[in-house]
Amino acid sequence: xxxxxxxxxxxxxxxxxxxxxxxxxxxxxxxxxxxxxxxxxxxxxxxxxxxxxxxxxxxxxxxxxxxxxxxxxxxxxxxxxxxxxxxxxxxxxxxxxxxxxxxxxxxxxxxxxxxxxxxxxxxxxxxxxxxxxxxxxxxxxxxxxxxxxxxxxxxxxxxxxxxxxxxxxxxxxxxxxxxxxxxxxxxxxxxxxxxxxxxxxxxxxxxxxxxxxxxxxxxxxxxxxxxxxxxxxxxxxxxxxxxxxxxxxxxxxxxxxxxxxxxxxxxxxxxxxxxxxxxxxxxxxxxxxxxxxxxxxxxxx
Amino acid sequence: xxxxxxxxxxxxxxxxxxxxxxxxxxxxxxxxxxxxxxxxxxxxxxxxxxxxxxxxxxxxxxxxxxxxxxxxxxxxxxxxxxxxxxxxxxxxxxxxxxxxxxxxxxxxxxxxxxxxxxxxxxxxxxxxxxxxxxxxxxxxxxxxxxxxxxxxxxxxxxxxxxxxxxxxxxxxxxxxxxxxxxxxxxxxxxxxxxxxxxxxxxxxxxxxxxxxxxxxxxxxxxxxxxxxxxxxxxxxxxxxxxxxxxxxxxxxxxxxxxxxxxxxxxxxxxxxxxxxxxxxxxxxxx
Numbered sequence: 389x390x391x392x393x394x395x396x397x398x399x400x401x402x403x404x405x406x407x408x409x410x411x412x413x414x415x416x417x418x419x420x421x422x423x424x425x426x427x428x429x430x431x432x433x434x435x436x437x438x439x440x441x442x443x444x445x446x447x448x449x450x451x452x453x454x455x456x457x458x459x460x461x462x463x464x465x466x467x468x469x470x471x472x473x474x475x476x477x478x479x480x481x482x483x484x485x486x487x488x489x490x491x492x493x494x495x496x497x498x499x500x501x502x503x504x505x506x507x508x509x510x511x512x513x514x515x516x517x518x519x520x521x522x523x524x525x526x527x528x529x530x531x532x533x534x535x536x537x538x539x540x541x542x543x544x545x546x547x548x549x550x551x552x553x554x555x556x557x558x559x560x561x562x563x564x565x566x567x568x569x570x571x572x573x574x575x576x577x578x579x580x581x582x583x584x585x586x587x588x589x590x591x592x593x594x595x596x597x598x599x600x601x602x603x604x605x606x607x608x609x610x611x612x613x614x615x616x617x618x619x620x621x622x623x624x625x626x627x628x629x630x631x632x633x634x635x636x637x638x639x640x641x642x643x644x645x646x647x648x649x650x651x652x653x654x655x656x657x658x659x660x661x662x663x664x665x666x667x668x669x670x671x672x673x674x675x676x677x678x679x680x681x682x683x684x685x686x687x688x689x
Numbered sequence: 690x691x692x693x694x695x696x697x698x699x700x701x702x703x704x705x706x707x708x709x710x711x712x713x714x715x716x717x718x719x720x721x722x723x724x725x726x727x728x729x730x731x732x733x734x735x736x737x738x739x740x741x742x743x744x745x746x747x748x749x750x751x752x753x754x755x756x757x758x759x760x761x762x763x764x765x766x767x768x769x770x771x772x773x774x775x776x777x778x779x780x781x782x783x784x785x786x787x788x789x790x791x792x793x794x795x796x797x798x799x800x801x802x803x804x805x806x807x808x809x810x811x812x813x814x815x816x817x818x819x820x821x822x823x824x825x826x827x828x829x830x831x832x833x834x835x836x837x838x839x840x841x842x843x844x845x846x847x848x849x850x851x852x853x854x855x856x857x858x859x860x861x862x863x864x865x866x867x868x869x870x871x872x873x874x875x876x877x878x879x880x881x882x883x884x885x886x887x888x889x890x891x892x893x894x895x896x897x898x899x900x901x902x903x904x905x906x907x908x909x910x911x912x913x914x915x916x917x918x919x920x921x922x923x924x925x926x927x928x929x930x931x932x933x934x935x936x937x938x939x940x941x942x943x944x945x946x947x948x949x950x951x952x953x954x955x956x957x958x959x960x961x962x963x964x965x966x967x968x969x970x971x972x973x974x975x
Contacts, residue, residue, distance in 0.1 A: 441791045444974045461793035469791040473784035477699070479706035491695050492792035536788055 395419050395544050395575045396440065401449030403435050403599075410435040411446070412599040421591035422566055422576040424607075426583065426683065432599040433579040434472050437548050440577075441469060454544045465494065468537035472548035472579070474530055478522030482513055482532050485521060489536050503539060511535040512561055526553040534562065538569075545569060548579040563589050587679040595686055602686045611682055615648040616655050619671040620662055627665035634658045646675070692794040696802020697809065704772065704810045713768065717818040721825055724757050728830045748925055750832040754823075755920050755941050758844070761819065762913055765848045769811045770871045773855035775864025776803045781975055782863065796971045804856055804963055811848045816841060836919035839946070843915035846955055850909050851875055853959050857966035860973055878903050879940065882910035886938030908955040910940075911947055918943040 396418040403411040411432045427433050438444040440451070442459010456463025476485045486504045495503060508514045511531040521529065530553040537545055547566075551559045559582075566589045569576050580586050586593060587607065594604040603610055617640070618631070631637055634657070635650040650658065655674060662669055704710050731749050734741055741749070777800070780786035790799065819841055827833045834840060851871060858867035885900010887893075904911040917940075918926075926944055929936050936942050947955075 438975070443787065443790060461795070464791060465793040467791070469788065471784060471787040471791075473787065475784035476788065477703070477785060479703055488695070488699065489788070489792065492692060492789065492794055494691075494793065533788070 395454055396423070396451075396577055397453075398436065398440070398451040399449055401436070401439060401446045401451060403432070403439060403444065404447045409599050411439070414449070414596070414599070414601060416594050416601065416604065418575060418577060418592070420573075420575060422570050422578060422589050424586035424590035424593040425577060425579045425596065426581065426586055426593055426679075427596040428581060428687065430598075431596045433581075433596060434548055436596075437469075437546050437577070437579060440546065441467075454542075466543045468539060468542040468545045470530075470533045470537040470545075470547045470550050472552070474533035476521045476529060476532055476536070478520065481518050481520055482508065482524075482535075483517040485532060486535060486539065489539055493540055495540050507535040507538055510538060510565060512558075527555060527558050530554055531558065531561075534565065538565070541572070542574070544575045544577065546577045546579075549581070550578070551580075551582060551585060559585065583679045583683055593679075595683060597687050603682075607679070611676075611679065614650065614652055615646055615675040616650055616658065617644050617646050617671075617673040617675060618658075618662065618669065619644045619673075620667045620669045622667045623662075624665060624667065627662055627667045630661040630665050631658065634661070644671075690798075692792075692798040693802040693805060696789075696794075696799055697806035700776070700803060700806025701809055704806075709772065710810070710814065713814050713818075716764075717814075717821075720757070720761070721818075721822055724753070724822060725825050725829050727753060728826050728832075731830065744924060746830070747832055747922060748928075750826065750830045751834065751920065751922050751925055752941075754826055754832070754834060755917060757822065758819070758840070758916065758920060759913075759941060761822065762844050762847055762916060765811065765815045765818075765844065766851045766875060766909065767872065768814070769807070769848045769852035770855045770875065771868055772810065773803075773807050773852045774859055774862075774868035774871060776807060776856055777859040777970060778862060778867065779859075779864045786975065790975060796973075797967045800856070800860065800967045800970050801963070804853065804966070807852055807856065808849060811852055812845055815845050815848055819844060834920040835922055836946075840916050840919035843912045843919060843947075846952075846959075847909050847912040847916065849959055850907065850912065850955060850962075853962040853966070854907065857962050857969060860966050860970040874907055875909055878907040878910045879913070882914065883938050883940055886936075886940075889937040890933075890935040892934075904951075905954065908951070908958055911951055912955055913940075914943040915947045915952070917941060918946045 398414050398416050401411055401414045402409070414436060425433050425436065435444060439446050440453045440458060441464070451458065453463045454466040480488065483504055486507055487500055490500045490503060504517070508517050511534050513528065513531055513535065516528065521532065524532065530550065534547070534550055537547065551562050554562065563585065566576055566578070578586065578590060590607055592606050593610060594601050596602065615635070623645070628637065631645065631647055634654060635647040638646040638648060640646055647658065652674065655672065659669060659672055728750055731746055734749070736745070823834070823837055855867055855871040858870055862870065881900050881903025885897055885904065888896025888900055929942050930944055936944070
């Protein structure tokens with residue numbers, strides 16, 4: 389892979405803990421949009437984010453975040469981060485937590501009240517600003533954590549499982565927030581194992597399993613491999629052989645044939661081949677493969 | 690530097706909001722009330738039906754004050770130890786530290802801020818409680834120890850030593866583990882002071898060296914001896930000194946203040962332990 393450029397860059401990063409390899413020669417580059425970093429639990433997603441933030445050091449490899457070295461003040465000054473294990477000072481109010489982060493982020497004091505108001509409204513906590521964090525539900529704490537990550541419009545926002553504690557309304561809200569961020573030009577790095585969510589908001593994804601990237605690219609490109617259902621009569625042995633060259637065959641109960649793992653651009657060729665073999669085609673129905681199906685098939689490999 | 694102060698302020702804020710300061714103040718008031726009551730009773734003491742002489746009363750009050758202050762030094766040290774032991778590890782375990790450390794703040798600033806905040810809590814509490822205690826005893830009995838300012842320096846120094854030690858442990862060990870380790874070593878250092886005194890009493894060089902080594906490795910007991918000395922009226926020192934070298938083993942007596950190089954050593958020890966804490970946390974993966 390060519391050396392990556394961009395706002396988020398990991399070049400051949402390996403992380404080993406004693407005998408466990410958390411990340412194995414991971415390379416990726418994100419310079420715009422919403423990037424989904426997907427994988428099952430324990431795949432190394434959080435380790436990758438912690439390396440970007442300098443909280444953990446890579447065993448090998450290099451990279452950068454928001455134009456600065458991992459963990460450098462220059463880099464950390466331009467990013468927002470919602471940890472997977474989010475917890476905020478229970479003895480402070482939501483406003484005080486945000487004020488603390490305003491101060492740590494170096495935001496001018498005069499701007500704090502308006503910035504805090506804006507953030508509380510964005511994450512739906514406008515009426516709970518003066519409540520102690522200790523009285524918050526997990527979902528409210530996660531909303532607050534998202535607010536902390538969004539303070540001062542950072543250039544890059546890293547969200548590690550941002551909806552793990554949220555109900556369906558909360559998840560919807562987070563998707564809307566991410567869409568607004570994308571429109572504003574913010575780069576969002578989204579760690580998740582909730583595929584339907586990722587599918588709805590991400591421009592590009594990398595699927596990681598046991599520390600290795602198993603697939604990476606635009607979502608549309610990644611889901612290009614699909615399946616197609618063919619209804620035809622007079623399918624000879626030769627016709628089946630011809631179809632088998634395009635993908636794995638699966639006979640449906642209704643007499644149709646499903647060809648799995650075919651790229652969309654090859655569907656017309658498939659139809660030509662079937663017709664050339666003498667069969668009569670009644671219907672061609674491309675099937676949309678969901679990210680989940682793709683994910684499971686990749687992990688199964 | 691700004692980040693150091695932000696972290697320090699959070700520590701003080703947490704101590705106040707979580708009612709640690711309130712608990713300390715209330716318990717200290719109880720101790721002071723008991724001391725005042727005890728000291729006020731000294732006037733009523735009789736020796737074979739005769740009232741005590743002023744010298745006798747002064748000796749009794751001074752010894753009472755040393756015992757109370759001994760307890761106070763332990764309370765201060767253990768309070769310092771228990772707030773410092775989970776200061777870093779607790780925030781790492783709960784996850785509170787993750788969001789903070791992802792801000793433009795260095796590990797050194799984080800540790801220094803924690804130390805500064807904890808030290809402020811310990812010094813302000815220790816100073817206030819000790820001064821009230823000394824003033825209350827003086828008001829009731831008229832007795833004032835000979836070196837009150839030095840006493841405050843020694844006893845607060847002792848608290849800062851154990852605080853810094855527990856904070857350094859906190860960068861690597863869970864709060865409970867660090868707290869137990871620091872408490873055990875604090876106890877060993879106290880025993881080491883007695884053991885060293887026994888060595889001095891019996892002219893045993895090896896045992897004396899053990900005592901000296903513990904005083905250098907963890908200078909809590911060494912500073913406590915300075916605190917005791919600063920509370921002793923000269924007539925007590927004179928009387929005790931006649932008992933010979935054996936009194937060196939008595940943890941409630943010190944014939945001399947710690948030498949200046951030892952005080953310098955204790956200050957350098959705190960600075961070095963703080964640097965060790967910073968180095969340890971820098972290389973820690975969170």
